[in-house]
Amino acid sequence: MRLHSRARIVxxxxxxxxxxxxxxxxxxxxxxxxxxxTTPGASDAKADPSAPIKKGLKIAFLPKQINNPxxxxxxxxxxxxAKELGASAxxxxxxxxxxxxxVSYINTLVQQRQDAILIAANDPNAVCGALKTARQQKIKIVxxxxxxxxxxxxxxxxxxxxxxxxxxxxxxxxxxxxxxGEIAVLSATSNATNQNTWIEFMKDELKKPAYKxxxxxxxxxxxxxxxxxxxxxxxxLKAYPxxxxxxxxxxxxxxxxxxxxxxxxxKGKVVLNGLGTPNQMRKFVKDGTVEQFSLxxxxxxxxxxxxxxxxxxxxxxTGAEGEKFTAGDLGEYTIGKDGxxxxxxxxxxxRGNIDDFDF
Amino acid sequence: MSALTKYLRWDxxxxxxLIAVFLAGTGTTExxxxxxxxxxxxDDTAEIALIALPMTLLVVAGQVDLSVASMxxxxxxxxxxxxxxxxxxxxxVPVCLLAGALGGLLNGWLVTRIGLPSLAVTIGTLTLYRGLxxxxxxxxxxxxxPEAYAKWARYTETVPGTFVPYPVALFAVLAVVAxxxxxxxxxxxxxxAIGAQEEAAHFxxxxxxxxxLALFMVSGLVASFAGIVYTLRYGSARADNGVGLELxxxxxxxxxxxxxxxxxxxxxxxxAGVLLIGLLNNLLTLNDVSNEIQVIVTGLLLxxxxxxxxxxxxxxxxxxxxxxxxxxx
Numbered sequence: 001m002r003l004h005s006r007a008r009i010v011x012x013x014x015x016x017x018x019x020x021x022x023x024x025x026x027x028x029x030x031x032x033x034x035x036x037x038t039t040p041g042a043s044d045a046k047a048d049p050s051a052p053i054k055k056g057l058k059i060a061f062l063p064k065q066i067n068n069p070x071x072x073x074x075x076x077x078x079x080x081x082a083k084e085l086g087a088s089a090x091x092x093x094x095x096x097x098x099x100x101x102x103v104s105y106i107n108t109l110v111q112q113r114q115d116a117i118l119i120a121a122n123d124p125n126a127v128c129g130a131l132k133t134a135r136q137q138k139i140k141i142v143x144x145x146x147x148x149x150x151x152x153x154x155x156x157x158x159x160x161x162x163x164x165x166x167x168x169x170x171x172x173x174x175x176x177x178x179x180x181g182e183i184a185v186l187s188a189t190s191n192a193t194n195q196n197t198w199i200e201f202m203k204d205e206l207k208k209p210a211y212k213x214x215x216x217x218x219x220x221x222x223x224x225x226x227x228x229x230x231x232x233x234x235x236x237l238k239a240y241p242x243x244x245x246x247x248x249x250x251x252x253x254x255x256x257x258x259x260x261x262x263x264x265x266x267k268g269k270v271v272l273n274g275l276g277t278p279n280q281m282r283k284f285v286k287d288g289t290v291e292q293f294s295l296x297x298x299x300x301x302x303x304x305x306x307x308x309x310x311x312x313x314x315x316x317x318t319g320a321e322g323e324k325f326t327a328g329d330l331g332e333y334t335i336g337k338d339g340x341x342x343x344x345x346x347x348x349x350x351r352g353n354i355d356d357f358d359f
Numbered sequence: 360m361s362a363l364t365k366y367l368r369w370d371x372x373x374x375x376x377l378i379a380v381f382l383a384g385t386g387t388t389e390x391x392x393x394x395x396x397x398x399x400x401x402d403d404t405a406e407i408a409l410i411a412l413p414m415t416l417l418v419v420a421g422q423v424d425l426s427v428a429s430m431x432x433x434x435x436x437x438x439x440x441x442x443x444x445x446x447x448x449x450x451x452v453p454v455c456l457l458a459g460a461l462g463g464l465l466n467g468w469l470v471t472r473i474g475l476p477s478l479a480v481t482i483g484t485l486t487l488y489r490g491l492x493x494x495x496x497x498x499x500x501x502x503x504x505p506e507a508y509a510k511w512a513r514y515t516e517t518v519p520g521t522f523v524p525y526p527v528a529l530f531a532v533l534a535v536v537a538x539x540x541x542x543x544x545x546x547x548x549x550x551x552a553i554g555a556q557e558e559a560a561h562f563x564x565x566x567x568x569x570x571x572l573a574l575f576m577v578s579g580l581v582a583s584f585a586g587i588v589y590t591l592r593y594g595s596a597r598a599d600n601g602v603g604l605e606l607x608x609x610x611x612x613x614x615x616x617x618x619x620x621x622x623x624x625x626x627x628x629x630x631a632g633v634l635l636i637g638l639l640n641n642l643l644t645l646n647d648v649s650n651e652i653q654v655i656v657t658g659l660l661l662x663x664x665x666x667x668x669x670x671x672x673x674x675x676x677x678x679x680x681x682x683x684x685x686x687x688x
Contacts, residue, residue, distance in 0.1 A: 028447025028448055028449035028450060029447060029448055029449075029505055029507065030442075030445050030446060030447050030448075031442050031443065031445050031503060032445055066649070066650055067651075090647060092644070092647065093650065094650045095650050095651065095654070096603070098602070099593060099595065100589075100593060100600075100601075103403070103593065104399070104400075104403045104640070104641070104644065105644065107396075107399035107400075107403070107514070108396075108399075108641065108644040108645050110395075110399075111390040111393065111395065111396045111399070111645060112390060112645060113390070123500065123595050123597070124500075124502075125500060125502030125593070125594050125595040126502075126593035126594060126595035126597075127593075128502075128594060129509070129513055129592075129593070129594050133515055149502075190498035191498060191500055191597065191599070
């Protein structure tokens with residue numbers, strides 16, 4: 001019987017292989033012979049800067065995940081700003097940071113006939129199909145925090161320029177370390193668009209002669225999961241005994257890393273810097289675990305999002321380069337290349353100013 | 360009384376609940392019964408639904424395959440890396456399917472030849488296949504699949520004259536096949552026999568090992584096919600595609616009244632379970648019910664699906680004993 005069953009599997013596998021070979025012979029489509037036709041980001045519609053902001057617009061925020069403190073603040077501020085503009089706004093999303101969950105939310109938002117969707121994409125490609133369908137239904141798409149492909153959205157609101165963030169992360173920690181020593185990066189997920197771009201700029205900054213005594217030994221991924229980030233920090237410090245500093249450019253990662261370092265013998269010996277929120281990091285700054293960290297103000301990003309979405313949905317802007325729009329008390333913004341709008345440079349928080357911020 | 364227990368079967372109840380959710384959604388929620396929404400909601404469950412079919416057969420036979428989502432990820436990663444290397448899509452598909460069948464073969468071999476429990480084996484291969492996926496594609500994402508292929512997986516493209524997207528249409532066909540196999544053939548009866556009493560089935564002349572091996576291979580094959588559907592549907596091949604999906608599949612199957620101990624359940628129930636979770640989540644999302652509440656609702660349904668059949672069985676038994684004790688009229 002043993003022989004019998006094997007005798008059946010082998011021909012079956014052989015048949016599949018043969019089929020594969022035959023199909024390979026046929027001229028199929030490969031990566032090389034598909035010319036990707038990309039539709040331009042901005043629509044043909046003309047912008048009317050004097051158009052009034054429409055009342056009763058429906059705006060939805062779709063963060064990477066809900067119950068993430070950073071997005072709770074950002075979306076909350078955006079929703080409040082939208083209300084000031086006479087729009088109704090809400091935050092929807094899943095508690096897992098998955099692109100597949102975001103796609104089902106986009107589909108239901110289309111069904112609910114929202115006027116604009118603001119999304120922080122978990123995967124720049126996976127949400128694109130659904131976003132394109134939404135755009136065909138005249139729904140305006142604004143990405144914030146993490147961008148998608150250019151042809152899947154109208155505008156991308158960048159917290160600061162990626163270059164500014166990446167380089168400043170190195171500049172800040174280099175100053176703390178006196179331009180010497182091994183450093184590591186504790187990132188979010190390995191697919192996060194923004195994180196990877198920043199890390200590229202960090203690596204580029206490190207090539208400058210001023211940093212010849214500094215070395216990036218490892219990029220670890222905590223998946224924006226508190227426990228995993230905590231364990232990765234522990235792992236980094238064990239694996240690299242000469243490690244002098246950790247940069248964690250993610251709010252979940254830096255807090256977890258601070259919790260580990262603060263409770264270990266590395267406290268005061270290893271410098272932790274990165275991107276965090278003042279409320280999350282306050283106690284670590286006060287107890288000396290962390291000297292400084294930086295971040296843009298998510299409340300401002302949320303407000304900018306609401307104004308950008310409302311301006312798009314009212315026809316004041318179309319997303320074309322050079323168009324201008326005002327975002328209330330934040331002032332005037334100009335749309336840059338590829339529909340990108342930059343909020344402004346990041347703020348450094350330390351013992352001196354941290355109590356001025358509550359988010 | 361037998362009529363009551365007959366009609367109160369859990370899988371029938373899930374079917375009724377499915378219809379009730381659909382009617383309630385149509386009546387209360389604008390846009391719910393739009394064909395575009397139904398297409399999207401159905402398409403969203405495509406991979407889960409496909410994998411649920413072999414999973415139903417496995418669970419009926421007292422087995423489980425926890426490696427399906429990892430196999431989906433491996434198939435996706437393989438498709439991505441081969442596409443990146445310039446292979447034709449027509450060649451990528453059979454290679455991925457072959458990988459799925461081999462993965463299933465390994466599961467089946469470990470279960471039948473080494474004699475390990477399927478739960479333990481597939482927890483191991485869950486990690487193994489996900490690891491292989493990371494080796495195949497690393498942390499890259501491959502996204503430039505041509506529209507000519509991608510459109511077949513998306514909800515915007517439907518079988519002409521219906522609102523059924525192609526992956527769901529394929530699922531419907533396979534579901535009928537699976538239902539016939541499970542309920543109308545000797546092979547199907549063997550699965551129930553194995554699930555109820557493996558030893559007895561063996562001595563009754565059922566080729567238990569060979570059947571189990573075949574089931575695991577089919578499970579791997581379907582999971583790898585679902586990986587291709589997933590990759591095209593989201594236009595993104597990644598090693599971490601479908602993480603955690605195995606639990607949703609098993610939850611849907613159990614919700615459909617398939618007994619986790621094996622030997623009991625209907626394929627119709629499993630299909631109803633899959634569709635119920637999909638439609639219910641869609642309906643709740645359209646009504647702006649938060650994700651946390653959705654998770655709780657699904658959890659409660661699951662607990663009910665495990666509890667209710669037992670409660671009914673106990674009640675039926677008690678009545679039966681009562682009836683037997685009473686003097687005949």
